[in-house]
Amino acid sequence: MNAVIKLDDIRKTYHTGEVDVQAVRKVSLEIHPGEFVAIMGASGSGKSTLMNILGCLDRPTGGRYSLDGIDVSQLSTDELADIRNQKIGFVFQGFNLLSRTSALENVELPMLYARQHMHSYELREKALHALGVVSLTDRADHHPSQLSGGQQQRVAIARALVNQPALVLADEPTGNLDSRTSVEIMGVFQQLNDRGITIVMVTHEPDIARFTKRSVVMSDGHVVSDTPVTDRLFAGPELERLHSLLDPALQTQ
Amino acid sequence: MRILVTIKTALRALRRNKMRSVLTALGIIIGVGAVITMVGIGNGAKAQIEAQIASLGQNVILIFSGSVTRTGVHSGHGGAGTLTVEDAEAMRREIPGVMAVSPELRSAAQVAAGNQNWLPQILGEGPDYFDIRQWPLVEGSPFTPLDVRGATKVAVIGKTTAQQLYGDESPIGQIVRIKNVPFTIVGLLSSKGLSVMGSDQDDVLVVPYTSAMKRVLGTTTLRSIMVQAADAKLLPVVQQQITELLRQRHRIQPGRDDDFTVRGQQDIAEMATAQSKTMTILLGAIASVSLIVGGIGIMNIMLVSVTERTREIGIRMAVGAHANDILLQFLTEAITLSSIGGVIGIAMGVGASKIISLSLDWPTLIPVVWVVVAFLFSAAVGIFFGFYPARKASKLDPIDALRYE
Numbered sequence: 001m002n003a004v005i006k007l008d009d010i011r012k013t014y015h016t017g018e019v020d021v022q023a024v025r026k027v028s029l030e031i032h033p034g035e036f037v038a039i040m041g042a043s044g045s046g047k048s049t050l051m052n053i054l055g056c057l058d059r060p061t062g063g064r065y066s067l068d069g070i071d072v073s074q075l076s077t078d079e080l081a082d083i084r085n086q087k088i089g090f091v092f093q094g095f096n097l098l099s100r101t102s103a104l105e106n107v108e109l110p111m112l113y114a115r116q117h118m119h120s121y122e123l124r125e126k127a128l129h130a131l132g133v134v135s136l137t138d139r140a141d142h143h144p145s146q147l148s149g150g151q152q153q154r155v156a157i158a159r160a161l162v163n164q165p166a167l168v169l170a171d172e173p174t175g176n177l178d179s180r181t182s183v184e185i186m187g188v189f190q191q192l193n194d195r196g197i198t199i200v201m202v203t204h205e206p207d208i209a210r211f212t213k214r215s216v217v218m219s220d221g222h223v224v225s226d227t228p229v230t231d232r233l234f235a236g237p238e239l240e241r242l243h244s245l246l247d248p249a250l251q252t253q
Numbered sequence: 254m255r256i257l258v259t260i261k262t263a264l265r266a267l268r269r270n271k272m273r274s275v276l277t278a279l280g281i282i283i284g285v286g287a288v289i290t291m292v293g294i295g296n297g298a299k300a301q302i303e304a305q306i307a308s309l310g311q312n313v314i315l316i317f318s319g320s321v322t323r324t325g326v327h328s329g330h331g332g333a334g335t336l337t338v339e340d341a342e343a344m345r346r347e348i349p350g351v352m353a354v355s356p357e358l359r360s361a362a363q364v365a366a367g368n369q370n371w372l373p374q375i376l377g378e379g380p381d382y383f384d385i386r387q388w389p390l391v392e393g394s395p396f397t398p399l400d401v402r403g404a405t406k407v408a409v410i411g412k413t414t415a416q417q418l419y420g421d422e423s424p425i426g427q428i429v430r431i432k433n434v435p436f437t438i439v440g441l442l443s444s445k446g447l448s449v450m451g452s453d454q455d456d457v458l459v460v461p462y463t464s465a466m467k468r469v470l471g472t473t474t475l476r477s478i479m480v481q482a483a484d485a486k487l488l489p490v491v492q493q494q495i496t497e498l499l500r501q502r503h504r505i506q507p508g509r510d511d512d513f514t515v516r517g518q519q520d521i522a523e524m525a526t527a528q529s530k531t532m533t534i535l536l537g538a539i540a541s542v543s544l545i546v547g548g549i550g551i552m553n554i555m556l557v558s559v560t561e562r563t564r565e566i567g568i569r570m571a572v573g574a575h576a577n578d579i580l581l582q583f584l585t586e587a588i589t590l591s592s593i594g595g596v597i598g599i600a601m602g603v604g605a606s607k608i609i610s611l612s613l614d615w616p617t618l619i620p621v622v623w624v625v626v627a628f629l630f631s632a633a634v635g636i637f638f639g640f641y642p643a644r645k646a647s648k649l650d651p652i653d654a655l656r657y658e
Contacts, residue, residue, distance in 0.1 A: 057571065057652050078575045085573020096568050096655060100269055112258045113573035159572070 002069055004166050004198045005031040005054060010063035012049050023049040024060070025221040031200060033166075036193040038209035038229075039202045041218035048171070050218065051202045055088055055169045056080045068166040085113050089160025093172035095152040097144040103155045104140040107131055110163045130158040134188055150181035157188055161197075168192065170201040174208050180242050186211040187235025211235065259578055263585035266558075274590060277554045280547030281594025281634065282601060285627050287540035289602025292623050294609065295533025297616035302529055306522045308445055308454075310386040312352075312482040314492055315521075316499070317514040318475055334474030335512040338462070340502055341379075341478045348494045350487040355379035357477045358465045364458060365430045366418040373414040374457045375431060377465025378479075383409075383442075385481045393425045393440035396461050404463035409440040411457035429458065434468050436460060488517055547594065548634040555587050555642035566646050567654025580647035587639020588632055595631025599624055 012024040024046045031037055041047040052058035053065060056072055059080075065073045068087050075083065084090075089110075097106045107127040111118055118126075131137050134154035144152050153173060160168050170189070174182035190211060193199055201212060209215050210233040217225040267274045318336035341356040358377030363370060376382075383395050396407045408429060415424040424438045436458075445454040466472055482491045492515050499513055559566070566579055603624075606617035 052652050055571075078577075081570065081573050081575050084571060090571050092655065096564065096571075098565055098568060109569070110572040112262075113255070113569070113575075113578060117255075 003030045003032050003066075004035075004068055005029065005200070006064075006066045008064040010050070010053060010060045010065055012046075012053060012058070013061045022221055024053070026063070027218075027221075027223055029216065029223065029226075031167075031198065033198050034193070034196050036189070036199045036211075036213040037201065038212040038215045039200065039218060040204065040206070040209055040215055042204065045218040046221040047202050047218045051169065051171055051200075054167075054200060055090060055171075056083045081113075082115065085110055086115075086163060087166045089157075089163070089165040089168045091153070091156050091160050091168065091170040091173045093175035095144070095149070095156050095176070097152055097155055097159075099144055102141050102143055103131065103136065103147065103158075104128065106144070106155055107158045107162050110159060114163060126162055127158070130162040131155070133161060133192070134158045148181075149177050150184055153177065153181075153185050154188060157185075157192075161192070166198065168197055168199045170199065172203055173201060174203070174205070180239070180246075182208060183211075183235050183238050183242060186233075187239065190235050207233075255578065256581065259581045260585050263582050263589060266562075266582075267586055267589060270558075273554060277551055278590050278594035278597070280550035281544065281591045281631050282547075282598040284540065284544030284547040284634075285595045285598025285631050286601035286605060287543050288537060288630075289599055289619060289623065289627055290605040290609070290617075291536035291540045292533065293602065293606035293617035293619040294615060295529065295536050296618040296620060296623075297606075297610070298532065299526060299529040300618050301616045302525045303522070305446070305448060306518065306525060308386075309518055309521070310388075310479075310481065311518075312485050312488055313385060313518045314480040314482060314488065314495065315516045316478040316480065316495060317516065318477060319512065319514070334472065334476075335503065336475040336478055336499075337473070338475065340499060341475065343498060343502060344478065344480060344495060347498060348491060350482050350484070350491040350494070351480055352483040353381040353385050353481040355382040355385055355479045356462045356475045357382075357479055358462055358470060358472070359476050360465075360470055362432055362469065364414075364418070364432075366427060369418045371414060371417040373411065373417075375465060375469060376457050376459045377462035377470070378459050379462055381481075382459065382479065385479055388445060389443050390440040391443045392423060393438070395440050401461040401463050404461060404467050406434060406436045406464060406468060407439045407460065408436040409442060409459040410438050411442050411459075412444045412455040413453050414456055414458055415441055417456075431458065431460070431469050436464075488519070492517055544630070544634060548591070548638040551587055551590055551635060552638035552642060554590075555583060555639055556645070558586070559583060559642050559646040562646075563649065563654050563657040566649050567651050567657065570649070570651035571655060576647040579649075580643045583643035583646045584636065584639050587643065588635035591635030591639070592628065592632045595628045598631065599627055602627070 007027055007029040010024055010027045011022070014021040014023055027050060039047050039050065049058070053060050056067070060073055063073065064071060067083065070083070072080065072083055098109065104124065104127050107130050108123045111123050111126065128137060128140060131140055134157050136151060136154050136158065139147060139151060144155070147155065174185055177185060186208060189199055189201070203209055210229055210231060212229055213232065214226070214228050216223055316336065318334055338356050341354050344351055345354045355378050360375050361372055362375045363372055380396055380398050380401060383390070390409065395409055396405070400407050410424050410429070418424065418429065419427060424441055427438050428435045429438055442455065448454045460469070462475070480491070480495065482488050496511065496515055500511060503512055505511065569579060603619060606619060609615055610617045
């Protein structure tokens, strides 16, 4: 099978003042359909820069990046926007939902910028379906401020899924959530991954990375380790464990 | 289409910030309202002046006596008394384009009737005067060529003068004493209102010019001669011929100045409308300044809005919005604000003109063209002042925008 992501010698250099900062130096990486990858690293390791390149928000200074069989390293800004729209679903640390806009409309947003026009009932139908995948259909008309952090992040995941992208990119998706909700969200990602959706996630928390299948560690702009996750955690049992820890009364029964 | 979605998005953003949108549009509302009101007043004044000029009569040429400089002193129109009745008759006889001629004298004089007295304009005129000025009588009849020949003591009275001397009584057959000379009133003129210069045209007593010369003013020369040309196209020719005839009759050497002044109706109209045009332009210019201030208000709010919504812009770009989509979204917001402001401003301007018309009794007139121009201009203000903030929004880098706090 063809790789979803294929990086060849990707480099990114920032020209800030007189010093050139090499944020990413010669990274080569292949991610195949159905993988669930965590990109780890301390801040300044280049993982965010790599994430921006993977998300087609930024262009590499050198090297080749092909996404779902398309060479995207030399595309124009507008072409990249179309790639983001069609091929990538984003999940951010800060949720990044439009405030004062209902969950449903937030999920509809990527479809508004799709190349092909859709009728409003079609938009609604697809958005409701995506909300169903993250089990939030009953909150479709709520605004972000009326939703908990975990619910907001699930709306964001629904938004990421709605255009059926080749890749879901999550940037510290649990960074703003408490540990229990983090596990819930990882559970959602695991479910999606079980359905065959390719997920790449940036995180600095080793515990969260254990929910994935493969862990790529970056340091100083290089990939320093790329290993399968051996002691993998699963959201279901982990939630039960947390539950019992928080409620000792339940344990004694 | 994408454009429709963008427009919808823009409208929603405006609705979300109702108070701010209304206040921003207020700048344009006041600007456009002021422009429309000022143009209404200016045009109303112009239309009124034009109507007054038309009330002078059709194809009228006025020849004033004087304009002579004797020992350095300019005597002004009618001052020198260089025109004679013979001049007037020569014009009628020798210039084929001339349809009617009325020799004129003019003087303010104290008049009395019964125990009332008043100071109207005394006009000495020929019998054609009423035809030339298209000034019908409401009662009685005008004086005749016979009255002119005999210098009879008859007078036609204007509305205002009649009102002052006789109240609501009919003036026909009454005696009015002009400088103690008793005249019989034979006709009452219809009302003509204010003249171009703002004087009351109805405050007059019209008597045969011969009577005015012999019995009231004791003079042998005329103040002016009123001529009516047969056709508007003939006016320049007739004007030229009058000048030649008078120069010949007055034996003026070539190279010397005329001792009279010939004024076509067009000259008078141009003079008067030039004034009102200046006024309209001035008022319009002042009002435009407020429209520009309104535009700056839009730009200000749009810049704030772009900064405030940096994250939203980042999100939209991340999920696939092109730079142009963002540009269009913010531009649409600006144009919507300004053109809605324009529409309301037009309505307010029309309303304000109506109120001014009714309460101050000033005529106002708003040409449709100006309404269209005002609307287009307000939309243009939106484009002009909205473009910079919209462009700024579209130039944002999605990575920075998403990280913006």
